[in-house]
Amino acid sequence: xxxxxxxxxxxxGAENVEVIEICVKPGDKVNKDDSLIVLESxxxxxxxxxxxxxxxxxxxxxxxxxxxxxxxMLELDIAGAEVSQPVEKPVEKKSAPVxxxxxxxxxxxxxxxxxxxxxxVATVENILVPDIGxxxxxxxxxxxxxxxxxxxxxxxxxVLESxxxxxxxxxxKAGIVRALKIKVGDKISSGAALLDLETTSSAPxxxxxxxxxxxxxxSAHATAPSSEIPQPSLPSTAPSQPAAVPASSSEVYAGPAVxxxxxxMGIDLTRVPGSGPKxxxxxxxxxxxxxxxxxxxxxxxxxxxxxxxxAVPAIDFxxxxxxxxxxxxxxxxxxASNMHRAWLNVPxxxxxxxxxxxELESFRETLKGDAEKRGVKLSPLPFLLKAxxxxxxMHPKFNASLHADGEHIVxxxxxxxxxxVDTPAGLMVPVLRDVDKKSVWELAAxxxxxxQKAKDRKLKPAEMQGGCFSxxxxxxxxxxxxxxxxxxPEVAILGVSKLTVKPIWNGSEFVPRKMLPLSLSYDHRAxxxxxxxxxxxxxxxxxxxxxxxxx
Ligand code: CAO
Numbered sequence: 001x002x003x004x005x006x007x008x009x010x011x012x013g014a015e016n017v018e019v020i021e022i023c024v025k026p027g028d029k030v031n032k033d034d035s036l037i038v039l040e041s042x043x044x045x046x047x048x049x050x051x052x053x054x055x056x057x058x059x060x061x062x063x064x065x066x067x068x069x070x071x072x073m074l075e076l077d078i079a080g081a082e083v084s085q086p087v088e089k090p091v092e093k094k095s096a097p098v099x100x101x102x103x104x105x106x107x108x109x110x111x112x113x114x115x116x117x118x119x120x121v122a123t124v125e126n127i128l129v130p131d132i133g134x135x136x137x138x139x140x141x142x143x144x145x146x147x148x149x150x151x152x153x154x155x156x157x158x159v160l161e162s163x164x165x166x167x168x169x170x171x172x173k174a175g176i177v178r179a180l181k182i183k184v185g186d187k188i189s190s191g192a193a194l195l196d197l198e199t200t201s202s203a204p205x206x207x208x209x210x211x212x213x214x215x216x217x218x219s220a221h222a223t224a225p226s227s228e229i230p231q232p233s234l235p236s237t238a239p240s241q242p243a244a245v246p247a248s249s250s251e252v253y254a255g256p257a258v259x260x261x262x263x264x265m266g267i268d269l270t271r272v273p274g275s276g277p278k279x280x281x282x283x284x285x286x287x288x289x290x291x292x293x294x295x296x297x298x299x300x301x302x303x304x305x306x307x308x309x310x311a312v313p314a315i316d317f318x319x320x321x322x323x324x325x326x327x328x329x330x331x332x333x334x335x336a337s338n339m340h341r342a343w344l345n346v347p348x349x350x351x352x353x354x355x356x357x358x359e360l361e362s363f364r365e366t367l368k369g370d371a372e373k374r375g376v377k378l379s380p381l382p383f384l385l386k387a388x389x390x391x392x393x394m395h396p397k398f399n400a401s402l403h404a405d406g407e408h409i410v411x412x413x414x415x416x417x418x419x420x421v422d423t424p425a426g427l428m429v430p431v432l433r434d435v436d437k438k439s440v441w442e443l444a445a446x447x448x449x450x451x452q453k454a455k456d457r458k459l460k461p462a463e464m465q466g467g468c469f470s471x472x473x474x475x476x477x478x479x480x481x482x483x484x485x486x487x488x489p490e491v492a493i494l495g496v497s498k499l500t501v502k503p504i505w506n507g508s509e510f511v512p513r514k515m516l517p518l519s520l521s522y523d524h525r526a527x528x529x530x531x532x533x534x535x536x537x538x539x540x541x542x543x544x545x546x547x548x549x550x551x
Contacts, residue, residue: 001077001078001079002077002078002079003057003075003076003077003078004052004054004075004076004078005072005075006036006051006073006074006075006076007069007070007071007072007073008039008048008067008068008069008070008071008072008073009048009069010069011039011046011068011069013069014041014068015068015069016066016067016068017039017040017041017046017066017067017068018039018040018041018064018065018066019037019038019039019061019062019063019064019065019066019067020038020039020040020063021037021038021063021276021280022036022037022059022061022062022063023035023036023037023038023255024036024056024059024074025056025059026056026057026058026059027055027056028055028056029053029054029055029056030050030053030054030055030056030076031050031053031257032049032050032051032052032053033049033050033257033260034049034050034255034257035047035048035049035050035255035257035258036048036049036050036073036074037061037073037074038255038280039067047255048073049255049257050076052076052078053078053079054076054077054078054079055076055077055078056074056075056076056077057074057075057076057077058074058075059073059074060072060073060074060075061073061074122198122199122200123198123199123200124178124196124197124198124199125175125196125197125198125199126181126193126196127157127171127172127193127194127195127196127197128190128191128192128193128194129160129169129188129189129190129191129192129193129194130169130172130190131190132160132162132167132169132189132190135189135190135259136162136189136259137187137188137189138160138161138162138167138187138188138189138330139160139161139162139185139186139187139330140158140159140160140182140183140184140185140186140187140188141159141160141161141184142158142159142184143157143158143180143182143183143184144156144157144158144159144168145157145158145177145180145195146177146180147177147178147179147180148176148177149176149177150174150175150176151171151174151175151176151177151197152171152174153170153171153172153173153174154170154171155170155171156168156169156170156171157169157170157171157194157195158182158194159457160188161329161330161331162330168458169194171197173197173199174199175197175198175199175200176197176198177195177196177197177198178195178196178197178198179195179196180194180195181193181194181195181196182194182195252269252270252272252274252281253274253279253280253281254269254272254274254280254281254282255280257283258281258282258283258285258286261283261286261287262286265286265290267286267289267290269281269286271289272285272286272289273285273289329425329426331425331426331457332425332426335426335427335428339485341488342485342486342487342488343485345488346485346486346488346523346525347523347524347525348483348485348486348521348522348523348524349521349522349524349529349532350483350484350495350519350520350521350522351519351520351522351529351532351533351536352481352517352518352519352520353518353520353536353540354502354515354516354517354518355515355516355518355539355540355543355544356504356513356514356515356516356540356543356544357380357383357499357514357515357516357543357544358513358514359544359545359546360380360383360543360544360546361380361499361514363546364378364380364383371444374441374445376441376444376445376448377444377448378440378441378444379444379475379476380473380475380496380499380516381419381443381444381447381471381473381496382440382441382443382444382447383440383543383546384471384473384494384496384543385417385419385432385435385443385447385471386435386440386443386542386546386549387539387542387543387546387549388417388435388469388471388494388539389415389417389435389436390538390539390542390548390549391535391538391539391542392415392468392469393415393436394538395531395534395535395538396411397409397411397491397526397527397531398469398491398492398522398527398531398535399411399412399415399468399469400412400468400491400526401489401490401491402489402491402523402525402526409526412468414433414434414466414468415434415435415436415468416431416432416433416434416435416466416467416468417431417432417435417467417468417469417470417471418430418431418432418464418467418469418470418471418487418490419431419432419447419450419451419470419471419472419473420470420471420472420473420484421450421451421454421455422477423454423455423457424455425457428454428459428464429464429467429470429487430450430451430453430454430459430463430464431450431463431464431465431466431467432446432447432450433466450463467487467490468490469490469492469493469494470484470487470490470493470494471493471494471496472484472493472494472495472496473495473496474495474496474497474498475496475497475498475499475516476498477498478497478498479497479498480497480498480517481495481497481517481519482495482497482519483495483519483521484519484521485521486521486522486523488523491522491523491526491527492520492521492522492523492526492527492532492535493520493521493522494518494519494520494539495518495519495520495521496516496517496518497516497517497518497519498517499514499515499516499517500514500515500517501513501514501515502515516543518536518539518540520532520535520536
């Protein structure tokens with residue numbers, strides 16, 4: 001048995017940070033990564049995890065103390081073999097933009113190695129994973145450089161995939177890759193070593209020495225990326241949410257050990273009520289939640305109505321024949337979770353109609369030459385976007401969101417429309433901004449560009465947020481119709497199926513008309529059948545005679 005004196009580790013240069021909670025007392029046995037104390041700066045809270053397992057011998061601080069790196073924390077009796085383990089460093093992150101009020105307790109990461117000493121001519125710098133906006137380890141799905149590659153500042157070094165989306169990590173500066181520290185399939189967090197970069201600068205900058213060690217700065221970067229260090233792009237497949245309810249477990253107030261326990265038990269932390277100070281979720285809360293689930297009681301404060309839903313039994317399909325089981329990608333899981341959330345929270349209704357687009361199609365045909373000259377492909381989609389804006393303007397209830405407080409409805413005075421894009425990685429919904437202010441040509445070009453970016457997994461978070469309404473077009477694929485799921489917190493979505501020529505009675509005879517099958521799903525809390533009928537009437541009028549769009 002040996003005693004290790006633990007001091008407050010590197011907390012990103014923050015000083016005089018308040019101790020808001022001491023999670024242990026003398027005599028407590030702690031496991032590696034169990035929370036020892038919780039600090040709170042004016043920007044965020046951070047948890048200091050135990051670097052090793054042991055027994056708390058004494059505690060050198062109390063709630064309310066102001067501490068900095070190096071302040072004595074506590075003494076831990078530990079097994080001799082573990083004494084040499086380094087103290088792990090806490091990393092705090094910003095809350096996800098969708099839930100600004102939520103607190104984040106990210107996973108700790110091992111303190112990064114010191115960068116190589118600079119030479120007068122060339123410096124080899126150890127480039128670390130910057131703040132990637134999530135506390136969980138994320139998978140390396142692509143290494144975009146090799147040893148010897150000359151890269152420019154901003155070039156993609158690696159592509160990571162979190163449980164939210166994929167993200168590219170850009171080079172902080174130009175240089176030559178001298179060594180790679182990661183490979184495809186590795187799971188890494190902010191602060192992990194990425195690669196060694198030979199640069200021509202005479203000394204590494206402070207920012208490069210500790211990219212993951214400056215939580216306060218990291219928070220600031222979240223809204224205003226540093227011009228010196230390119231920030232990773234973190235596309236979120238989650239549509240923007242009304243504030244107040246944590247949208248994912250990375251946004252709840254819980255420490256690493258609790259998060260690990262929840263992961264092991266398959267528990268969604270957003271559903272677990274926290275009993276600790278400031279509603280922090282503790283291990284006992286997770287265990288209590290599981291017990292309640294097992295006893296088939298409805299756990300308190302469940303966020304959705306999912307708690308009482310009977311589970312689908314796990315089945316060993318191999319008993320029926322050969323199978324091939326593949327892991328779901330993080331993106332796929334995030335998409336599934338968003339769909340599930342929307343499906344559980346939104347009382348859906350879908351209405352159907354056909355729009356007569358015979359004239360629109362003739363007009364589009366006449367534009368083919370122009371389209372070719374402009375290098376743009378003109379499908380019915382940009383016309384649908386314009387017609388939807390006209391309908392949204394006439395029926396503002398469709399350009400709205402229910403407020404999270406359940407007391408208000410928010411009418412938007414901007415017209416951003418999401419388009420569902422079918423990609424090999426799953427369904428993504430980039431958003432075209434200010435559709436009302438753009439021409440059909442501009443919309444055609446922008447939709448094609450965003451769709452391509454989605455397919456290449458190059459969408460940035462901003463390109464997927466802020467939608468007011470969505471269009472999901474399966475027209476080029478086929479099918480008579482479908483019930484799209486509302487992209488909550490939007491209140492309606494238009495499904496578009498394959499155009500067919502139908503015999504339509506014109507009062508004296510049947511004539512062949514090009515009919516576009518439309519399905520309009522909406523949140524029945526915000527809209528009703530009459531609203532949808534009127535919306536369709538406007539939409540079909542616009543699509544039937546697009547000259548009306550200029551009125
Ligand atoms: N009926 C018949 N043909 C249609 C059509 C329709 N409703 N909509 C488009 N087309 C035609 C286009 O005119 C184009 O024909 P040409 O090549 O002859 O010009 C062809 O289909 C291909 O169109 P496109 O896919 O390139 O372009 P788009 O603007 O129609 O769609 C995009 C773009 C990104 C929406 C689409 O590619 C896509 O990903 N759709 C799938 C969305 C999806 O999966 N939704 C399901 C969500 S619910 O799970």
